[in-house]
Amino acid sequence: MKCDVCENEASVFLTQIINGQMTTVNLCESCSKAKGVTEETGFGLAEAFLSPTQRSEDSMEVVCNACGFTASQLKKIGRMGCPECYNSFREGLDGLLRNMHKGTRHVGKRPMSVGGTAPQLLPRQRTSVVREETSSPPPPMPVPAPAQPSDVSKLRADLDLAVQEERYEDAAKLKAEIERLQPKAPSQ
């Protein structure tokens, strides 16, 4: 099979399901590297594209006040500059996350310090470039608890069974149905 980008023999076959749409990309090794497909991270990409000295001076643009990362940089590399960026660029974030994940709200592990005692802070005097973050976290957004009607739990059971019996086609359909019945976030 030929690479979708160049004429070389493809060796990386990436199949992804995004919102029920299957996309298959065939790439040769060098193109896959260039696209960052075979890498878990796009770290090198970020390094190549940006350095703090090349910040956009566009005053109209949204800029993270903690690290100076700009909205156009985010758009370009798909990565944030610092943890505070999630607050600075929260506009439109939900939509992005909905396309990427199962939901838009974290339901997993929490640090002990959340609700408990704050962890000891690192000495900060050596990181002069980073400003102390004083802005408060984004206001909690009204997200209702996901509906769990009994037919959803029935579908979930069916899904488990389908997976167990290796009926993956059925499983995919059931999964789509569950997602349809169970909107992940409030409609706007």
Add this chain to the structure above:
Amino acid sequence: MMRFATLIKNPADWMKGAGPHSEIVMTSRVRLARNLRGFPFPGFSQERQRVDLLEQVRPVVEQLPEMRDGYSEDYTELSKIRKQVLVERHLVSREHAARSSGCAVVVDRKQSISIMINEEDHFRIQGIRPGLSLHSAYELVDRVDTELESALPFAFDSKLGYLTACPTNLGTGMRASVMLHLPALVLTEQINPVIKAVGKIGLAVRGLYGEGTEALGNLFQISNQHTLGEAEPEIIAQIEKVIEGVVRSEQNARAKLKEDHQTMLQDQVGRAFAILRYAHVLSSKEALNLLSMLRLGADLDLVGNCDRSLIDMMLLEIQPAHLQLNAARELSPDERDSMRAEITRARLQSIDGPGSFPPSQSTPGGPPSAPNDE
């Protein structure tokens, strides 16, 4: 702390031990992405900031009970070949190995836990276990994470979870992945529907080290893509369930091969053994495919006294950086091919080989396509 030579001399815990479905599932890995509050992510920080951060956190990581007496190295101290060896051992990512100043890796004595500092995120905590045991791999990293967070202020948001450089890792910051050896599904041409079906459930399928898929040793990696909206145990349980289905498909395909295509199977395994045992030039791709056939033969008791861990060790030893580390110098591709054959010849000396088959009663039948017939 441990020296590099000592680390590499010993096989990792996951190479020695067997886990559930070890004949098909080579390893289970879980990694957590974590970042410090108030610091820019490594990709958007200056070298000096990364070096400062590393200097502050490295002692904390080294002093974790799990990591005591382990291996810890600053990347400026590591040669290209040594870093690549760590990649081949799955202890660090390729991206991380490509970096230098401000980066370090800390590995525990058993090579079950590795902590990369200043990867795409400030911390990548990885646990690796043999067989299908994502649960126990998660327990490893969960414990280390809990210990680290008592000393370091991790960036966490009550709605978004752990904040990561890339929004695709947001929430749990967890990537759980399983390395599968699926030669029978490939031989019987059932692999593509299986890959498609797994993809439809939102899991990603890749080849060994993210390179080829079918071409390289019939090794496949399956991992979750979603990290937000589900709790860690849920994500792991779902992957394990899917993997159990894939394992059963592979088991059925193996049984079918043995029953319906015994002659073809014996031929493939016999040829694989003969080439590995007697060849003098072996490319990496050929060696991986032949070792895959030999592993299948060993799993199906077609090869006498051939331990699976011996084959799994060879799978590492024949990789480019391992060869060069062994030779203590850089090798040209031609030199590597001949060195690779030297290793497989030597390792297979003590193996009986597939000579002692019971006489075959099966009719040749229409053999499914073999991986090397082009």
